Amino acid sequence: xxxxxxxxxxxxxxxxxxxxxxxxxxxxxxxxxxxxxxxxxxxxxxxxxxxxxxxxxxxxxxxxxxxxxxxxxxxxxxxxxxxxxxxxxxxxxxxxxxxxxxxxxxxxxxxxxxxxxxxxxxxxxxxxxxxxxxxxxxxxxxxxxxxxxxxxxxxxxxxxxxxxxxxxxxxxxxxxxxxxxxxxxxxxxxxxxxxxxxxxxxxxxxxxxxxxxxxxxxxxxxxxxxxxxxxxxxxxxxxxxxxxxxxxxxxxxxxxxxxxxxxxxxxxxxxxxxxxxxxxxxxxxxxxxxxxxxxxxxxxxxxxxxxxxxxxxxxxxxxxxxxxxxxxxxxxxxxxxxxxxx
Amino acid sequence: xxxxxxxxxxxxxxxxxxxxxxxxxxxxxxxxxxxxxxxxxxxxxxxxxxxxxxxxxxxxxxxxxxxxxxxxxxxxxxxxxxxxxxxxxxxxxxxxxxxxxxxxxxxxxxxxxxxxxxxxxxxxxx
Numbered sequence: 269x270x271x272x273x274x275x276x277x278x279x280x281x282x283x284x285x286x287x288x289x290x291x292x293x294x295x296x297x298x299x300x301x302x303x304x305x306x307x308x309x310x311x312x313x314x315x316x317x318x319x320x321x322x323x324x325x326x327x328x329x330x331x332x333x334x335x336x337x338x339x340x341x342x343x344x345x346x347x348x349x350x351x352x353x354x355x356x357x358x359x360x361x362x363x364x365x366x367x368x369x370x371x372x373x374x375x376x377x378x379x380x381x382x383x384x385x386x387x388x389x390x391x392x393x394x395x396x397x398x399x400x401x402x403x404x405x406x407x408x409x410x411x412x413x414x415x416x417x418x419x420x421x422x423x424x425x426x427x428x429x430x431x432x433x434x435x436x437x438x439x440x441x442x443x444x445x446x447x448x449x450x451x452x453x454x455x456x457x458x459x460x461x462x463x464x465x466x467x468x469x470x471x472x473x474x475x476x477x478x479x480x481x482x483x484x485x486x487x488x489x490x491x492x493x494x495x496x497x498x499x500x501x502x503x504x505x506x507x508x509x510x511x512x513x514x515x516x517x518x519x520x521x522x523x524x525x526x527x528x529x530x531x532x533x534x535x536x537x538x539x540x541x542x543x544x545x546x547x548x549x550x551x552x553x554x555x556x557x558x559x560x561x562x563x564x565x566x567x568x569x570x571x572x573x574x575x576x577x578x579x580x581x582x583x584x585x586x587x588x589x590x591x592x593x594x595x596x597x598x599x600x601x602x603x604x605x606x607x608x609x610x
Numbered sequence: 611x612x613x614x615x616x617x618x619x620x621x622x623x624x625x626x627x628x629x630x631x632x633x634x635x636x637x638x639x640x641x642x643x644x645x646x647x648x649x650x651x652x653x654x655x656x657x658x659x660x661x662x663x664x665x666x667x668x669x670x671x672x673x674x675x676x677x678x679x680x681x682x683x684x685x686x687x688x689x690x691x692x693x694x695x696x697x698x699x700x701x702x703x704x705x706x707x708x709x710x711x712x713x714x715x716x717x718x719x720x721x722x723x724x725x726x727x728x729x730x731x732x733x734x735x736x
Contacts, residue, residue, distance in 0.1 A: 272634070288649065297635055297637045297638070297665060298635070298637065298638045298641065299641075308676055319629075335698055343680060348673065352718070390724055420622060421633075452638055453611055453612040453613070454690075454693075454694050454697070455697035455698040455700075455701055457700050457701045457718075458722050459698055459702050459724055460704075461701075461704060463721075464705070464708070521736045522735050522736060523735070524736070525735050526733065526734065526735045526736075552687055572612075573644070575612045575613050578613045578618075579613045579617075580614065583703075584621050586621075586622065586625060586642065586645035586648075587648055589618050589621075589649055590645055590648060592611070592612055592613070593611055593652045593731075594648070594652070594731075594734075596612070597726055597729040597731070597734065598729065598734045598735050598736045599736075600722075600725075600726050600729075601726045601730075601734070601736040602736045604722070604723060604726065609719055609722075610721060610723060610725075610736075
């Protein structure tokens, strides 16, 4: 049965393609996952200005009633757009709609990079297991490219809030501590101790204020059987800040998937070396340690926030209960590990 | 575990009923059922040990706090409420002894490490 969203989506797109005729949307299917936005794939078909039949596979990312993380879709949209065509592979962004009228909630539409995998679960079996080193090389090289980018040159200083090099850590820590204060459903003694340590031992100022992806991890990119990455996804937490923040998130033990390797791919030191070579920056060990522990706080805030959205009834999708159940204790253990207590 | 297990199970039951309808798109049904199965698996793991672990933990924290008493009401909701109270008090104690009482601090950390062992689920990434 066709989704009732299909004709509404077609009507919206028709308003953006004045030269096209016979615009139709079909095969609209929701993609599982996507706790911060509802994600659908669909096929768009039309006749161009010369009457030729055309079609394209596209992605719809629509805000849910309540989200795992509260983010600005314009920032996500512009972050993708800033890197399109660069050494950082991303899908092409087409239209951003911030009003509710067309599809009940704000949304954007992008091209679908089809035919590749995103699930981490496939990586440790044939044929992918033979490509882990190559995949790691690409993963942290691309992260180095993001770190290297000049926010002004790519236009992101126009949409992302500015931050001074010596204020990056406090802005991020204060934000996520605020999320915990607001959303926690039970006391979190380990994470509260981590926050106290972070405040008592601040990192040095950022070497540069760069673009931070905000959720750069195994599971948020599209890969193939040769270990090539075809798309970096999920930029909804992108912001300006210390590039070490992204490196620290990529090394968060919860993203080791129980394999004891950075991102489940290679030893930690190897990942850092790849990033340093690509970014042209050095990862000061003490500063990186701070950002790794910070990312345990941030992770816990995200899982707690997801639980809160479920408890308050704003979003009762199972994807909102899964992260706190699966990851809250693991995130506490990750914090203990980073603090050298586990 | 938050959200609470009974509430998630009730919601999961309703989700399963909705997905029994014939007009649910297969990909959506697969996503919903896969996540529901994972949640049921977590609930199953928690079921047997939940009360035991909470009683153990409440007892350990009371010892650290120097509190007398025990858990009289063994319903999970009552044990969890008491656990929340005790863990909030533990945070306050931790702050009070940090940098001042190394032995007490070490004992608190030992209990916090043990608490994550009690909550460990199969397949945990850490």
